[in-house]
Each structure stands twice: as C-alpha cells, then as structure tokens.
Amino acid sequence: MGKGDKKSRKGKISMGSYGNTRPQHPKKWTAPKPAPKPVD
Structure with missing residues (x-):
C-alpha cells in the first residue's frame, strides 16, 4: 500500500498506469x- 503497489492510487501514479x-477521463455528470407526464 504505497508507491510499489499496483492496486493503490499512489502506485498507479508512480508507475504511470491507469x-x-x-x-x-472523469465521468461527466448529467x-x-x-419522466413524461401521464395523459388522462
């Protein structure tokens, strides 16, 4: 759990992997x- 760990964020940053x-690419919020209004 540090720079040498592939599964952690710090490890991915140090290795340059994603x-x-x-x-x-962060997910864009939409x-x-x-909902459509029911027709009477």
Whole structure:
C-alpha cells in the first residue's frame, strides 16, 4: 500500500498506469431526464 503497489492510487501514479482507481477521463455528470407526464 504505497508507491510499489499496483492496486493503490499512489502506485498507479508512480508507475504511470491507469485503471478503476485512477481513471483517465472523469465521468461527466448529467441530470436525469424528467419522466413524461401521464395523459388522462
């Protein structure tokens, strides 16, 4: 759990690798679409 650990964030930064712990592109937040109104 440090610079030599591939599974930790610090290890990925020191090795220059990417993965679930250190994604290259952060997920863009999108607002949920409003539900359609029921027709009476």
